[in-house]
Amino acid sequence: MNVGKTLFAQVMEYVPWKTFGRIIERHQGDAGVRTLGCADLFRIMAFAQLTWRESLRDIEACLAANQTKLFHMGMKAPPARSTLADALNLRDWRIYHALAQRLIVRARALYSQEPSVLELDASVYALDSTTIDLCLSLFDWAPFRSTKAAVKLHTLLDLRGAIPAFIHISDGKLHDVNLLDILPVEAGAFYVMDRGYVDIARLYAMHQAGAFFVTRARRGMDARRVYSSATQRDTGVICDQRVMLGGFYSAKAYPEHLRRIRFKDPESGKTLVFLTNNTALPALTIAALYQSRWQVELFFKWIKQHLRIKRFLGTSENAVKTQIWCAVATYVLIAIVKKELHLNASLYTCLQILSVSVFEKTEISCTLRPDRPQTEPPSAANQLILFDI
Template sequence: MNTGKTLFAQLMEFVPWKTFTRIVARRQGDRGVRTLNCVELFRVLAFAQLTYRESLRDIEACLSTQAGKLYHMGLRQAPPRSTLADALAQRDWRIYFEFAQRLIAQARTLYASEPLEVNLDETVYALDATTIDLCLSVFDWAPFRTTKAAIKLHTLLDLRGPILSFIHISDGKMHDVNVLDILPIEAGAFYVMDRGYLDFARLFVLHQAQAFFVTRAKAGLDARRLYSAAVDRNTGVICDQTIALNGYYSARKYPQTLRRIRFKDTVSGKTLVFLTNHMRLPPLTVAALYKSRWQVELFFKWIKQHLRIKQFYGTSENAVKTQIWSAVCVYVLVAIVKKALQLDVSLYTFLQILSVTVFEKTSLQQALAGLDYRTDITDFAKQMNLFEI
């Protein structure tokens, strides 16, 4: 790799530009555009994500100070914030959505051989949603409550990596369980969800598609025990049962048997009840699968802390979705580069180094050499009080 290029330029070399331009041509994204086409807008948004820019004025000021290096970034000049605002409002967000899907497919291929925390050969997905609060008077297209607007990110995370597999952006009113209606189902894969997704009709669709699910039972589940398997209570497994639903409507929605596993966590002391349609998996593996779901929670915390989706550069629906999908593209692109170059650093460290060195002319390997530490997400609620004795 040519070390005469900036780190940003080296990163952009991993972008499949032919694929991007084909998507733009199919969507006619640059039709009638004179300044800041779709490719240039992506480069600007990638720069803003990598350097943690907070506003259009911030982006304009930072790019203007690096006027001599803009050519090597693929930009003709520093775009004024009015041009940026117009581009965000007018460039079709579906272009960046489709491009994100191509990058996700590439990343999943690279990470297909990554080991799972659970000893399984099948693909394991974690499904969850997070809400991003907005101002109702500004984002009136995303109603949530009487005095608040919001959007939801419904995310399916492939736990090998972990790499995004599916994202759906909706308004805040859409219930989490409704995303199961549009979720791509892969036969033989495991879908791990919390009890907010406990809808027997939708779970039976997963079962009929020959996919497996692991979720938690709600309190007061009306079911009868058909069979109890022998368990070792010293492992924390209290019971492993085959059950059938008793409720008139629930039994019609899910007419097959289910497996109910009651497990006591020795660390927290909590007793958890899991439901799954996989009848042969060891009960401790089912508990470990549900525990692995926490990776999607960590992903939401990470992406909110380190990608620019908490403060939006535009207020229209198109501008918000363009920014979110660009952020997803940057996240997946960094994951691709990390794997392709076999860099032994976390994504957090990678992005932190890039944020202050994007204009440095050195190789990516050299810029990240020796940085083998990991930075965990800190639970500030457990932090000690400075004034406690």
């Protein structure tokens, strides 16, 4: 069915353009701009993400080959490579950060009715980071090691719907534990993280804020047992203890009891020691919560495979952050479209379909529903049969 709008234009209708306009005005993003404003740059970056464009020349050639369809996509003319490069360097990346945050709020509201992890009433977040390696000679603003540069994508993933609730982009030298200083803490929520985030003072601050953490204890942690709960070893739970930290500074930084659970994975045979401030949930539930942390690893793997965040269109800090935030906004935008249209297809399927059909003029709800029942075309009664079998 030809509805007069391309699929790309239909996807862009889910962007809150009025809110985006206010964001641009707040940052004076279009002040003195004659061509390729902030809104047009986002459209082009979203187009590049959806169609897997790898370079500025690639984007320019693809848009120039479809000039008759650009008006229906919301663009006036295909930009030159130099214009696009200048825009990536000069348009403030905070504009696209604010847009991504606005889309995240909307997506989390849509996915709030999704079943929670382990059917808990509280929100469950997985915290981790991923490193994107860069060339030190080109990206000298992002030091990592003596011979290479990198950016880190610190992500707090809401496990209800796999929507990132918080993202921070830093250079490769920022240690993961420092993120706890700027992490927004929600009272009553569970924060699942690996032992790279174990800092006693910061964990106690999270405890005082009313949140629960689940992590792994560091090797050689100095702690004395205060109380042991009865366990069933055939379930894999070796011990469930209340402990007090033994070191002088550690005991001062965390003066209350911690819960230590020693669990032996029946499949791998590996023994894991969990540390948490939650004393109500069963030990097996704590182990299952930590196992759910793997979803953030799958999220990183997914976005690196299906979004353009490993090869960058510019080398400046502003260009890199703009591209990453546009990629995040595009990911969340497709998640919103999927939920709004009640699609059963995965995000991967939606992106694959859009990558080859952004210029098609069909109804988006029909295009992104590949499992819809196919109707048989009516047979013509006067059609002659050539072979009667």
